[in-house]
Amino acid sequence: MASRVTFIGAGNMAGAIIGGMIDSGFAPDAITATSPSDEMLAPLRDRLGIRTETDNDAAVEQADVVVLAVKPQIMREVCEKMRSAIQARRPLIISVAAGLPAETLEHWLGGELAVVRCMPNTPSLVGAGASGLYANTRVEASQRELATELMEAVGLVEWVDDEALLEAVTAVSGSAPAYFFLMFEAMEEAGASLGLSADTARRLAMQTAYGAAKMAMQSDKTPAELKRNVMSPGGTTERAIEHLEGAGLRRIVQDAMNACAHRASEMADELGKR
Numbered sequence: 001m002a003s004r005v006t007f008i009g010a011g012n013m014a015g016a017i018i019g020g021m022i023d024s025g026f027a028p029d030a031i032t033a034t035s036p037s038d039e040m041l042a043p044l045r046d047r048l049g050i051r052t053e054t055d056n057d058a059a060v061e062q063a064d065v066v067v068l069a070v071k072p073q074i075m076r077e078v079c080e081k082m083r084s085a086i087q088a089r090r091p092l093i094i095s096v097a098a099g100l101p102a103e104t105l106e107h108w109l110g111g112e113l114a115v116v117r118c119m120p121n122t123p124s125l126v127g128a129g130a131s132g133l134y135a136n137t138r139v140e141a142s143q144r145e146l147a148t149e150l151m152e153a154v155g156l157v158e159w160v161d162d163e164a165l166l167e168a169v170t171a172v173s174g175s176a177p178a179y180f181f182l183m184f185e186a187m188e189e190a191g192a193s194l195g196l197s198a199d200t201a202r203r204l205a206m207q208t209a210y211g212a213a214k215m216a217m218q219s220d221k222t223p224a225e226l227k228r229n230v231m232s233p234g235g236t237t238e239r240a241i242e243h244l245e246g247a248g249l250r251r252i253v254q255d256a257m258n259a260c261a262h263r264a265s266e267m268a269d270e271l272g273k274r
């Protein structure tokens with residue numbers, strides 16, 4: 001029988017993963033999502049045909065996998081309330097919460113549980129997600145495969161052996177869609193200031209990013225080589241790249257990603273106390 005997956009929390013991230021799972025062929029009636037208010041759940045139920053529940057305990061009763069997808073700040077309360085129901089069932093736990101260590105989550109849920117920590121990103125919604133996964137020692141090979149299957153349904157999966165590396169994953173992919181969206185905003189504004197309509201500039205910028213990513217993924221050339229191929233000597237691209245390098249783009253990116261990874265570690269200290 002196919003695995004039954006319950007999402008605790010039905011917000012941006014859960015919605016993105018559920019949408020991607022269904023597009024890739026998961027049966028909607030094997031998926032349950034919970035939220036305190038039915039208002040959040042109705043669109044998921046109506047649009048995707050999944051099961052919904054406002055009672056977390058009831059939703060984990062039949063689950064083989066429980067995906068924790070609430071904000072880190074309320075995770076402790078949510079886990080502790082579900083403890084008895086989780087211990088009665090002992091499903092595979094997959095947490096997508098930033099920061100919170102597997103050991104802490106396991107403790108909040110009553111202990112002795114197989115826990116996979118996953119750092120996904122929102123492009124999961126369109127099947128183009130990128131997730132970093134870490135398994136605690138209780139996770140069996142079949143559960144690892146199940147977690148891989150679930151997250152591969154919505155994109156690329158990379159396992160890490162050291163849990164601390166999920167902080168780097170957060171910086172490289174979990175938070176990173178926002179960096180590219182910021183770039184789109186900046187390019188749209190700059191394109192508009194050069195005379196294009198904002199809509200035209202946005203469409204051109206997005207298609208270019210899509211094309212560049214697709215090309216880089218399909219090519220055996222490095223990004224540096226692909227970049228050089230666009231830069232005719234004495235031409236326009238060279239001028240733009242000189243400007244970006246001169247203004248310290250690499251340092252800015254490094255600083256931003258350091259800040260992101262550092263925040264993930266701070267969150268573990270602030271919220272992960274047992």
Ligand SMILES: NC(=O)C1=CN([C@@H]2O[C@H](COP(=O)(O)OP(=O)(O)OC[C@H]3O[C@@H](n4cnc5c(N)ncnc54)[C@H](OP(=O)(O)O)[C@@H]3O)[C@@H](O)[C@H]2O)C=CC1
Nearest residue numbers: 008009010011012013034035069070071072096097098120
């Ligand atoms: N957004 C992103 O890009 C990424 C997010 N994450 C992680 O995903 C998790 C969720 O983030 P995100 O989806 O953005 O947050 P959202 O606020 O969009 O979703 C959280 C959901 O949890 C619901 N909720 C609140 N209390 C409960 C409860 N007691 N039981 C069940 N559901 C509850 C909320 O309902 P209500 O609104 O009614 O309170 C809301 O629907 C976080 O831990 C975050 O770190 C990880 C990677 C990327």
Ligand SMILES: O=C(O)[C@@H]1CCC=N1
Nearest residue numbers: 097098170174175176
């Ligand atoms: O900003 C956040 O905390 C979450 C985790 C990664 C992406 N969004």
